[in-house]
Amino acid sequence: MSLFAPAACPRLVVKVGSALLVDAGGAIRRDWLGGLIADIAERHAAGQQVIVVSSGAIALGARRLGLPKGGRASLEDAQAAAATGQIALSGAWAELLGDRGLTAAQLLVTLDDLEQRRRYLNVAATLGRLLTLGVVPVVNENDSVATEEIRFGDNDRLAARVGQAANADGVVLLSDIDGLYDRNPTHDPDARFIERVERIDAAVEAMADTRSASGMGSGGMVSKVQAARIATAAGAHLAIASGRVERPLSRFADSGRGTVFVARPAQPARKAWLQGRLVAGGTIHIDAGAAAALQDGRSLLPAGATRVEGRFARGDLVMILDEAGQPVARGLSEYDAEEAVRIVGRRSDELEAILGHAPRTALVHRNHMVVA
Template sequence: MAALTAARRIVIKIGSALLVDRNTGELRRDWLTGLAEDVAWLKQGADVVLVSSGSIALGRGALGLPKTELALEQSQAAAAVGQIRLARAYEEVLGPHGITTAQVLVTLEDSANRRRYLNTRATLETLLGLDAVPIVNENDTVATDEIRFGDNDRLAAQIAATVGADQLILLSDVDGFYSANPAEDPAAQRFDVIEEITPQIEAMAGDACSGLSKGGMKTKLMAAKTATAAGCAMAITEGSVARPLRALENGANATWFTAHLDPQTARKRWIGAMKPKGQVTLDAGAARALMEGRSLLPAGVAKVSGRFGRGEPIAILGPDGHQMGMGLSRYTSTEAAAIRGQRSDRIEEILGYPGRAALVHRDDMVL
């Protein structure tokens, strides 16, 4: 597989069992300090996003809750307390490297709902553009589905797809994907590379063994499907060692799931396959600007048709009425009709609230 240092954008998922000592409930600060050194090393050539579990595990210890399975309201309370400690810990270990951290709490709805997906994507892109490291976690205080059934493997894959990452690294308590549970079957074999997730591969997946983590190989395969479909290669590797990302770069055991498309191509294909909810017709100047790789601004829109919401797909028509492409609108059809033909600096005056400069950003468009 390609080296970590060759990636343009990397998402790293950290599980609870790596961050929190299961016996004491305390943060493994020495390990986290080593991870921070790895992040600083990767940031010399790439954007880095961390998807981190650990809030419930940390809060459980702080509140003196039992190590047994918690009731839903106890899990939510533990998450509320633990999230503050988790964010502070990341700030303390990354700050000495000159790295600004940002806390981003999301739910599954933030990726399922197109409007919220676009807002999440815009926030993460802005943070990365400002050279910050987003620390993403499920908002366990309110996200009951995640607490009951899920884990952050799935979330990490969705974040990797959202930000167009080249690589997703799952730091786990195992060093890859095996043909069977290696703790139970001495003959189990680890896969170095998986080109395609077949039914045979899926049948080999087991469940979580750790007392703190919830994710088993089934959820990791789900994550791999999401990531590779978005053009992002994914690795499962042992994370408990010191400097785990350096270790991976130096040849540590891992299983890589390969992506057959690059992130941008995968995203464009996804947008192009959508059914449009409406359409906008451009003037000649806007049509030329789009062909030069620019975003679609309201000033270049001559006509708005159909009913669509923010984040929904719309057809983009040239001055002659022929379809030029597809895109995700950053405005509703009512808003788009109100600001069509207007300069971006007049959007707030017309709508009565601030808006985005582009009606369709070039990253959300396929021609």
Template sequence: MRSKVTGAQRWVVKIGSALLTADGKGLDRNAMGVWVEQMVALHEAGVELVLVSSGAVAAGMSRLGWTARPSAMHELQAAAAIGQMGLVQAWESSFAEHGRHTAQILLTHDDLSDRKRYLNARSTLRTLVELGVVPVINENDTVVTDEIRFGDNDTLAALVANLVEADLLVILTDRDGMFDADPRNNPDAQLIYEARADDPALDAVAGGTGGALGRGGMQTKLRAARLAARSGAHTVIVGG
């Protein structure tokens, strides 16, 4: 697997809400700065990068003083609208410190299910990558409804990997990776270093849902790996 990672030319990197927020107290700018340094180093080595960033709802909740994720759609959308402003500004300023430009792209299910819009999105992303710009992608939470939302940015990241024909999908998580049992409940749980995405045994060990601020979990990461594999991309699930 190491050779597949080092040989990958185009990466999609997904960072979730749990990593981007400082215990629910807004965006963790220090952590974001560290990831930007690492991504810039990859950029300088010739790697083409697309960033899929969660965190808009969590950032908006912090600005509004909310401690629990709301269930009402209009409240989620309001939090996303407020938080997306700060999220994209934080990424832009961090990358700008290293002389890198970023571009915000908000996607919906319709954008990727409609052929014309899919091709337009692909063309735009390819152009940005060719220009050396780092696209920062998030789901457009302000306009989606519960029936059509991606449900988590793991799925969105996999669809983006297919869209840009990425070689590698990197999903950063607040766990060390995927284990053969839940390490929170089983101290003997072993880290799975490599497996085929279609291995049915993985379904049994990918139980559980996301944290309080996010919508993902290991199940969605496994699903994302399988989606990405359809276009030939390898997936790395690693602690951030």
């Protein structure tokens, strides 16, 4: 596979982390950024559409405002730093892309913009139109209004969700590490490099490390593996490659040094969106028979549920866990939490008497569910 051949990957998302874009003093690394933009311009000239997901606003704003701890001492500091730094960040991208004859567009999104279906479709439409106009969208989380409870918190997963919304064929996470290792290479020199991941299972997830090598970014290998799960479920390959080199996209294309997570067969658009959603309103625990039924493509009936947790309304996302507490599926609940609690374990012919109205047969219908 090639993430840089337009025929194989017509639409590409490139994520740039804070540690690559901003130096220790809080200034933009303009020479490095210019090299990356030269790479992007080459891809654009070859016919590839490129979306950038760029961190760096908080780091830049913290320097300008003189805030401690890189602007992350409090939520209020982070919001102020983001509001201040985003102007400088967008200006740098627009200027350097303009030097290459490319037009930049800024798109700031929140978690809710991609979790709510209508707003997600609006984001998708905007990205699609910008790309058809030959523009390079530069996307970031809108940290100036995001809260601790409702935010991505890292741009790895944001990049995967943006790739999903844009129907991208590939996502490249430029990082302070060159890929996935079976152990943290910072602490273990014998750590083995993983070049290709066909399937994200428990063994792959166990290799991830929550720490960022730089300490500047908000993500780690865990967030990158989570991003890979989102992207590959949407039919896009995802690569982790080193950004600590000049012309990082060219270097990755020439050397192949990086970890590639191989895309799975693309799901229908609505189910791919469900697969990528990050915030669940509650949890439904199920028995072994129900777990087997879901694997066979059936709906979740109340009789197969054993316990309900959380507060959610009808139509909210819920996680579905097996008897061992492992995720089996996720989907949109046909009932609110209060009604779901009342009908757990009950047969379909009992529901009307319990609820006092004609019930919906499924607790979570298969058309609104994705199996893990």
